[in-house]
Amino acid sequence: MDAKDILLGLPKPTTTPTPHGHQLLPLPADKKSRPPKESQRKPDGISREVYALTGGLAPLMPSVDVNHLKRRAQSENEKITWQWLPFTSSARKDNLQLYHWVRVVNGVPPSGDYSFAKYNKSVDVIKYTDDEYEKHLTDPMWTKEETDELFDLCERFDLRFIVIADRFPTSRTVEELKSRYYSVCRAILIARAPAPGDIAGHPLVKDAYNISQDVERKRALSMVLSQTKQQERRDAEVLAEAKRISEARKAAKGTDELEVPAMTDTVPDDNDGAAAAVDSLSPSPNAQFTSGAIAPPVSEIASTLASLRMMRVYLRTHALEQMVQAASSSAGLRTIKRVEQTLQDLGVNLKPKVPTKAVCAEHLELRKEILTLLNLQKQLQYKEAEGSSYRDGLYAETPGTPPKRVQRAVEQDRTFVPDSFSFGGERMGKRDQKRKAPGRLLEGPPSPAQSKRPRKFKASDG
Amino acid sequence: MPQSSSSSKKHGTDQPDTGGPASKSQRTKMVKSSDDTEKKNLAKKLKELEISVPIVYGNIAFWLGKKASEYQSHKWTVYVRGGTNEDISVVVKRVVFQLHSSFNNPTRVVDGPPFELSESGWGEFEIVITLHFHNDVCEKPLHLYHHLKLYPEEDSGPMSTKKPVVVESYDEIVFTEPSEGFFSRVQNHPAVVVPRLPAGFALPPPVPLEDADKRRRGDTKDHTLSQWFSNFSEADELLKLAAARQQVQAHIATLRRQLSLIDGQHQQLKSASDILVHLR
Numbered sequence: 116m117d118a119k120d121i122l123l124g125l126p127k128p129t130t131t132p133t134p135h136g137h138q139l140l141p142l143p144a145d146k147k148s149r150p151p152k153e154s155q156r157k158p159d160g161i162s163r164e165v166y167a168l169t170g171g172l173a174p175l176m177p178s179v180d181v182n183h184l185k186r187r188a189q190s191e192n193e194k195i196t197w198q199w200l201p202f203t204s205s206a207r208k209d210n211l212q213l214y215h216w217v218r219v220v221n222g223v224p225p226s227g228d229y230s231f232a233k234y235n236k237s238v239d240v241i242k243y244t245d246d247e248y249e250k251h252l253t254d255p256m257w258t259k260e261e262t263d264e265l266f267d268l269c270e271r272f273d274l275r276f277i278v279i280a281d282r283f284p285t286s287r288t289v290e291e292l293k294s295r296y297y298s299v300c301r302a303i304l305i306a307r308a309p310a311p312g313d314i315a316g317h318p319l320v321k322d323a324y325n326i327s328q329d330v331e332r333k334r335a336l337s338m339v340l341s342q343t344k345q346q347e348r349r350d351a352e353v354l355a356e357a358k359r360i361s362e363a364r365k366a367a368k369g370t371d372e373l374e375v376p377a378m379t380d381t382v383p384d385d386n387d388g389a390a391a392a393v394d395s396l397s398p399s400p401n402a403q404f405t406s407g408a409i410a411p412p413v414s415e416i417a418s419t420l421a422s423l424r425m426m427r428v429y430l431r432t433h434a435l436e437q438m439v440q441a442a443s444s445s446a447g448l449r450t451i452k453r454v455e456q457t458l459q460d461l462g463v464n465l466k467p468k469v470p471t472k473a474v475c476a477e478h479l480e481l482r483k484e485i486l487t488l489l490n491l492q493k494q495l496q497y498k499e500a501e502g503s504s505y506r507d508g509l510y511a512e513t514p515g516t517p518p519k520r521v522q523r524a525v526e527q528d529r530t531f532v533p534d535s536f537s538f539g540g541e542r543m544g545k546r547d548q549k550r551k552a553p554g555r556l557l558e559g560p561p562s563p564a565q566s567k568r569p570r571k572f573k574a575s576d577g
Numbered sequence: 578m579p580q581s582s583s584s585s586k587k588h589g590t591d592q593p594d595t596g597g598p599a600s601k602s603q604r605t606k607m608v609k610s611s612d613d614t615e616k617k618n619l620a621k622k623l624k625e626l627e628i629s630v631p632i633v634y635g636n637i638a639f640w641l642g643k644k645a646s647e648y649q650s651h652k653w654t655v656y657v658r659g660g661t662n663e664d665i666s667v668v669v670k671r672v673v674f675q676l677h678s679s680f681n682n683p684t685r686v687v688d689g690p691p692f693e694l695s696e697s698g699w700g701e702f703e704i705v706i707t708l709h710f711h712n713d714v715c716e717k718p719l720h721l722y723h724h725l726k727l728y729p730e731e732d733s734g735p736m737s738t739k740k741p742v743v744v745e746s747y748d749e750i751v752f753t754e755p756s757e758g759f760f761s762r763v764q765n766h767p768a769v770v771v772p773r774l775p776a777g778f779a780l781p782p783p784v785p786l787e788d789a790d791k792r793r794r795g796d797t798k799d800h801t802l803s804q805w806f807s808n809f810s811e812a813d814e815l816l817k818l819a820a821a822r823q824q825v826q827a828h829i830a831t832l833r834r835q836l837s838l839i840d841g842q843h844q845q846l847k848s849a850s851d852i853l854v855h856l857r
Contacts, residue, residue: 427754428753429751429753430721430750430751431750431751434751457825462817471749474811474814478818485825488832491836494836495839498840
C-alpha cells in the first residue's frame with residue numbers, strides 16, 4: 116500500500132460521518148477499481164518504476180521521443196552471441212593467457228590486437244657503452260654503478276623520477292637524479308652527433324636541465340602553496356605597491372632623468388619575508404615616491420594646457436579649475452578634501468578672490484606643495500607601521516633575551532625619533548591608532564619630543 | 578598693467594641709403610625677404626603669447642523701500658566692466674544678458690559700453706552673460722554666470738534704500754594665439770594686458786580708429802554707480818599665498834628629515850633581525 120493508494124482514497128469518503136471528518140483509509144470497495152486504472156496508465160518505452168519517479172505524471176514537454184533513441188544497426192540480420200574467449204595482447208611480453216567476454220557476430224570472433232595495447236607507450240632511454248662512459252660520462256659525484264642503476268630504473272619506470280627516487284638504493288633527491296640523467300643524455304647526444312650543428316636545436320642541448328633552478332622553483336612553489344592567508348594579503352599589497360611604483364617610474368622616465376635601481380624579486384624568503392620585501396622596496400623608491408606621485412599629473416597638466424590653448428578664449432578661473440583638477444588627478448577624493456582643509460587652515464581662499472595670472476600660478480603651486488606634504492605624511496605613517504611589523508617579526512622568532520639587544524641599539528637613537536620605536540606593550544595600542552582626523556595635519560606626525568613643533572596655522576599668519 | 582611694445586624697429590624704412598638705384602632694388606629685395614622671415618617669426622611668437630583682459634562683473638541692487646511694490650521691490654543693475662574701469666569695448670563687441678523667462682524679452686542685447694542692464698523686480702536668479710568679441714579678436718563667445726543678489730545677508734541689519742547690495746566677481750579673459758591685427762590694435766590700450774614682445778620683434782602702432790572722446794566715454798571711471806565698485810587688489814592675495822607656501826615648504830623639509838632618519842632606523846632593525854635569524 117503506497118501513498119498513492121492512500122491519496123486515492125480521499126475523493127470517495129464514506130457516508131458515515133466520523134468526528135474527525137473525512138475518512139482517510141480506503142474502503143475495500145475502492146481497491147478493486149484502482150489496479151485497472153494503473154495498468155491503463157503504464158507508459159511505453161520506460162519501465163513502470165522509472166515512470167513512477169516522475170510522480171506518475173507525464174512531463175509537460177517530451178524530452179526525448181522514444182523513436183529517436185538509437186537502434187542498433189543490423190540487429191535483425193545478424194546473430195550476436197557473447198563468448199568467453201582467450202586473448203593475447205602485444206603489450207604483454209610474457210605468455211600469460213587471459214580470457215574475456217567477446218562479442219561474436221555470426222560465429223566470427225573479432226580480429227586484431229587487444230584494443231588497449233596501443234596505450235602501452237614507453238620511453239626510449241639511451242643506452243651507453245662502457246667505453247662511452249669512460250670517455251664522456253664520468254662524474255666525481257656519481258659512480259658507474261650508480262649511473263647504471265639509475266638508467267636501469269629510468270628504463271623500467273619510464274622516467275617517473277618520483278618512483279625512481281624511491282627505488283634508488285642510495286639516497287638521492289629527485290633533482291639530483293634528474294640532473295644526472297639529463298646531463299648524461301646530453302653528453303651522449305653531443306658525443307654521438309656527427310657535427311655539433313646537427314643537434315644544436317635539440318631541446319636538451321639548447322636548454323639544459325638546471326638543477327639549482329629546479330630546486331629553487333620547487334621550494335618557491337611550496338612556499339607559495341603553504342602561505343598563510345595573512346602572508347597572501349601582504350604579498351598582494353606589496354605587489355600592488357610595486358606595480359604602482361613601476362608605473363610611476365614609467366611616467367617619471369618621460370619627465371625626469373632619475374636613475375632607478377632594479378626591483379628585487381618579491382618571492383618571500385622566510386616567514387617575515389613579506390616584511391623584508393616591503394623594506395627592500397621602500398628605501399629604493401623612497402626618493403622617487405614624491406616625484407612618482409607628482410609625476411603622473413605632469414602629463415595631465417600638459418594635456419590640460421594644450422586643451423586650454425585650443426579654446427582660444429577662456430576665463431582664468433576656468434583655467435585654474437582645470438589645472439587644479441589635472442594636478443590632483445592622481446589623488447583620491449579624501450586627499451583632495453584634505454588639501455582643501457589645509458588651504459582653509461592656512462587662511463587661503465579655495466578659489467582666489469583676485470585671480471590674476473600671478474595669483475593663479477601661486478595658488479596652483481601651493482596646492483601641489485600641499486599634495487607633496489600629504490604624501491610625505493602618508494609615507495611617514497607607513498614607515499612607522501613598518502617599524503612595528505619588524506618588531507612583530509622579531510618577537511615571533513625570539514621570545515627571549517635577544518630583543519633586549521636590539522632594543523639597546525635602537526634606544527640610542529631614542530632622542531631623535533622617540534615615539535616611533537617604543538618597545539613594550541603599552542605603547543602598541545597608541546601606535547596602531549589610525550589618524551583619521553581630517554585636517555589638523557599641519558601639526559605634524561606624532562613626534563612630540565621634537566623641539567620645533569610647528570604652530571597651528573591661523574588665518575592671521577602671513 | 579599694459580606693457581608698451583619694444584621700440585626697436587627693424588623694418589626696411591630705417592635702412593640707410595647707400596647707393597644707386599640698382600643697389601637700392603637689391604636692398605629692397607633683401608629687406609623684403611628678411612621681412613618675410615621676420616613675419617614668420619613674429620607669427621610664431623604671437624602664437625605662444627596670451628592677451629588678457631581683466632574684468633569685473635556682478636550686480637548692484639537697491640531696495641525701493643516705500644516705493645516697493647510686490648513685484649517690483651528692488652531696482653538692480655547687472656554689468657560687466659573693466660577690471661580697472663577701463664573701456665573694454667576695444668575687445669568686446671556686444672554683451673547679451675539672458676534674464677529669467679518671467680521677464681519680457683528676457684534676452685537683452687547691449688551693443689556698446691557701458692555693458693550693463695538695469696531692471697526692477699523681486700526675484701534672484703542666475704543671469705547668463707555672453708560676451709561677443711570683435712571679429713579680429715575671437716569668433717567664439719564667452720559665457721559668464723552670475724547669480725543676481727537682491728537681499729542682504731541675515732546679519733547685515735535692516736534693508737536700506739541708501740545702501741545697495743553689491744556682488745562682484747573678478748576674472749580675466751584670456752585670449753590665446755592672438756592675431757597680429759588684434760595684438761597691434763590693443764597693445765597700448767589700458768584695458769588690455771599685453772605681454773612684452775621679446776626684443777627685436779615689434780608691431781606698428783595701431784591706427785587710431787575712434788577718437789579719444791569716444792574711447793573715454795566707454796570706460797566706467799565716472800559711472801554713477803562707481804562709488805559702489807569693489808577694489809580688487811592682487812597684492813593681498815599674493816602675500817597670503819606666499820606666506821602659505823613658505824609654511825608648507827618648511828613642513829615638507831621637516832618631514833623629509835624624519836623620513837631619512839627612520840630609514841636609518843630600519844636599516845639597523847633589519848640587520849638586527851638578520852642576525853637573529855642566523856642565531857636560530
